[in-house]
Amino acid sequence: MSAAAPAPEDRPEAPGEPPTGGGLEWINRFAALPDAFHHRPDPAPFPGAQLLASSPAMRERLSLTPDDLAAEPWLGMITRGEPVAGTPQVASVYAGHQFGVYVPQLGDGRAKLLGEVRTPAGEHWELQSKGSGPTAFSRHADGRAVLRSSIREYLVSEHMAAMGIPTTRAVALYGSSLRVFRERIESGAVVLRAAPSFLRFGHFEYFHYAGYPERLRQLIDYALDHDFPEHREAEDPVRAMLETVTARTAELMADWQAVGFCHGVMNTDNMSLTGLTIDYGPFAFMDAYDPDYICNHTDQGGRYAFARQPGVALWNLTRLAETLVAHFNAPDVDTAVEQAKSVLEAFQGQFRAAWLRRMRAKLGLQLEREEDESLVQELLARMAAEGIDYTRLFRQLPELEDGGTRQGFIEELEDPQAWQAWEERYRERLAQESRPTPERHAAMRAVNPKYVLRNHLAQTAIERAEDGDFSELERLQRVLSRPFDEQPEAEDLAELPPAWASGIQLSCSS
Incomplete structure (x- = not known):
């Protein structure tokens, strides 16, 4: 396997002037x-x-x-x-x-x-x-x-x-x-x-598996200089870089899971070294909560199902670590391997802590209590059992607590007693908090989006744009730039998806 073909050394200078605008x-x-x-x-x-x-x-x-x-x-x-x-x-x-x-x-x-x-x-x-x-x-x-x-x-x-x-x-x-x-x-x-x-x-896998250690080292040095200059003076810069990549990826997975985002194609070539969400193909925000939700119909085995995303991220980080371990500043290979394992073993704890922080915030909890994780997991189990919309449930929690839409919501559930049991447990947990209720509700609305880019919203904008009408694209862009704000003129964009939305299929070409 050869590296990319080199370009001619005598390539002529490109014509024209550097692009202008803003003093870039x-x-x-x-x-x-x-x-x-x-x-x-x-x-x-x-x-x-x-x-x-x-x-x-x-x-x-x-x-x-x-x-x-x-x-x-x-x-x-x-x-x-x-x-x-x-x-x-x-x-x-x-x-x-x-x-x-x-x-x-x-x-x-x-x-x-x-x-x-x-x-x-x-x-x-x-x-x-x-x-x-x-x-x-x-x-x-x-x-x-x-x-x-x-x-x-x-x-x-x-x-x-x-x-x-x-x-x-x-x-x-x-x-x-x-x-x-x-x-x-x-x-x-x-x-x-x-x-x-x-x-x-x-990028790192390419040079590692192709057998170009010198090129890989050059890429590592570039990444340290370009993206992780703070690690240049570390005792082991490459290990420090892997630690940061692992921590950032754990935080990113917590972000995804907290808002119900499913990427769809978490291949290692779609994983950002700097912890960004990259390469949006068959992504989706869940409607009805389903931990086994698969947004990419190409993914027949469900490898990238919603609940599996954190585990896949760790698998991908392991592949990255395999390319970096030989470049650790360790006395021998065995020591370097053990150091890499230690870095990766921290991922699950990092993800769990980051996810719990986000879920506590979504529930309006400031204090940390041992029972919080089971409280969240019980809520998610109830949502999955009832097919409750993920985004709307969290956004409406303050209203449900105040009784504004509570009665109608309870009547729509197949197992209202189970929901009421969780609700009572939630109220008991809220009693441990000292923050005033209006302040807590405002904080909850600041982390629970009212608007997400549901598939049917994107599809409507696409169909109109294909007919030459970009007004819905502009409207969506404007509303989604303020996802946590109440926008009375856009209430329709926060409604439950229509029946036809279930027929939308996404693939790697989406």
Whole structure:
């Protein structure tokens, strides 16, 4: 297995000027790595390119305007992959375990790293275009994305950020007259996305399993300098990096489980080294609570079912540790292996503690009590038994406690006595808290979203956008940017899903 083909040494300088807007400084550290780490794809046509939407939050972070994003050179750089002086676009190579099976070479098959910028505020962001054409790693595919999947990623990226969940960001969404074939012929689209780093577990797997220890060491040094500079002076920088990655992943899994988010494709190549949610494909927010919920109909065995996500994360971290252990600053291999095991063994406790913190907050509990976990687990068991909507139940807990919708809710349950038993236990637990009830309720509403990007909401916006109407896309973006706020004009977006929503199927092309 060979590394990525090196690009010619005499590659001519790209024409044009660096993109303007907001005083961004282009530094491009990943593109400065040797050619074994990436490939420079050729520009690809994208007819009729136009800006469809952009994130106000990310425009502010990057000091960009809609006019900047809609005009050259940004338009050509993002949608057609055109090179601009000082910003060589690259597609990175990586590998990965997909549904548990190792695939020795994957890579950015439809994503191109435009470059890395430093903002006037001192933030570092890597910018990627997703769907702007083929690369050396497209594996005979077209390197394109469709409007359907692009709208989903665009909306959920900013929605997750608004809920405080670490994620890659979506800066802008572009459409075109390009026709792309997936399950059917669809409109082509491009998402401009951003992240402090796009490094994945699979980047390390590629060089480890291909037998390039020197390249792997170079990648490790790059990650330490780029993403974990605080560990450079540690006694064992690589072990410290693994400890941080493990802790961040545990926190991320707690975030997902707390809001009912199912990723759908937790392959190692879809795991972020810096603890971000990355690569939104067949994701979903649960409607009726079901720990065995599978959001990806490709996942026939349920490997990535909702309740299995934390365990899968640990399995993926173990694969990452296998690539790093030889580079620990340990006296021998056996010691390094034991140190790596110790790091990984901490994951379950880290996840459990992080998840319990979030679930206590959702229930309005400030104090920590030993019985809290069983209280939460009993509630989840009742929700699963009754098919209760996950988001609405937690959002409505203050109302249920006040009696506002309690009676009607109880009457709808198949086993009202079991719910009443839990409710009594919950009231007894609340009696141990000293916070005033109005303050507690406000705190609960600040962590229990009223609005989540349910599948049927995304589907409605997609269907209208495919007909040329982007008003629902704009409305969803606006409402989901404030998921915890009461928004009376958007009450319909917080309702239970309609019957037809159960027929929505998502796959890896979603």
